[in-house]
Amino acid sequence: MARTITRGNTSGESDKSTITMKPLILYDIPSQLPGSYWSPNTSKPRFVLSYKELPFETVWVEYPNIAPVLKGLGLTPKKRLDGSDIYTVPVLNDPNTGALIDESLEIAAYLEKTYPTKPIFPHGSHMLIRVFDSAYLDDTQPIVKLIYVRVAEILNPVSAEFFRRTRSERLQLPWEEFSPEGPKRDKDWAYLEQGFNKGEALWVKSGREWVMGDTFSYADIIVASRLFWYKRVLKEDEWARISSWNGGRWARVLDKVQQECHLS
Structure with a gap:
């Protein structure tokens, strides 16, 4: 749906000049879940677009089709450590400006610059939030193999096969060894809980509503997107486990950000 914007004239009265x-x-990336979307990286721009109340449409691309589709758009690939090309989503195409942007943080920066209403990098916080983004990602790695197993379970078959094969190749680990039940998985859960406990300590110390204090920002979207990933792909009892930590804080954080972004 297109959005029509009415411009005001210098006298403060609206004129008939509009921009559609x-x-x-x-x-x-689609899934078998209701609503389809699930990925933390693609959820970030979705949260930003909804928060800024920008009209958008979704093009669903199965994993094996990502490279040919993005190559067809003329997007420049990133490089793996071995020098080979890699194409990833999210990608945002803005037909109003002709811009084509990949990576969630770069999409957020583009949207902030191009559509500054309802800022997500308030008070000159852009570089600070970039650092936060990197640190928060590092802190969630221990449980990622279990998450990968759960992701493969909710993907459509063509993407699930591709996902299992490429993740096994990337980590040089047989799929059945990713997250076997037992001491290894228990250790990963314990490590993840420690990470949440550190987050709880910082939240309590700040005594504020949002990551940056009293102001909503992209940092809150980073946290919520990761929580959204857990909620969407983990089994019900596994998400309930995370939801119970720190007095139920993390389920409340997710709900609050979704409400702020009009996604609840």
Whole structure:
């Protein structure tokens, strides 16, 4: 749906000059879940677009089709450590400006610059939030193999096969060894809980509503997108386990950010 914007004249009265904004296009990975979207990386721009109340449409791309589709758009690939090309989503196509951007943080920066209403990098916080983004990702790694197992369970078959094969190759580990039940998985859960406990300590110390204090920002979207990933792909009892930590804080954080972004 296009959005029509009415401009005001210098006297403060609205005139008849309007701009019809074309919907932005977000490339995302489908799943078998209701609503389809599940990935933390593609959820970040989805949260930002919804928060800024920007019209957008989703183009669903299965994993094996990501490279050919993005190559067809003319997107420049990133490079793996071995020098080979890699294409990833999210990708945002803005038909209003002709911009084509990949990576969630770069998409957020683009949207902030191009559509500054309802800022997500308030008070000159752009570089600080970039550091936060990197540190928060590092802190969630221990449980990632279990998450990968759960992701493969909710993907469509063509993507699930691709996902299992490429993750096994990347980590040089047989799929059945990713997260076997027992001491290894228990250790990963314990490590993850320690990470949440550190987050709880910082939250309590700040005594504020949002990551940056009293102001909502992209840092809150980073946290919520990770929680959203857990909630979407983990089994019900596994998400309930995380939800019970720190007095139920993390389920409340997710709910609060979803409400702020009009996604609840």
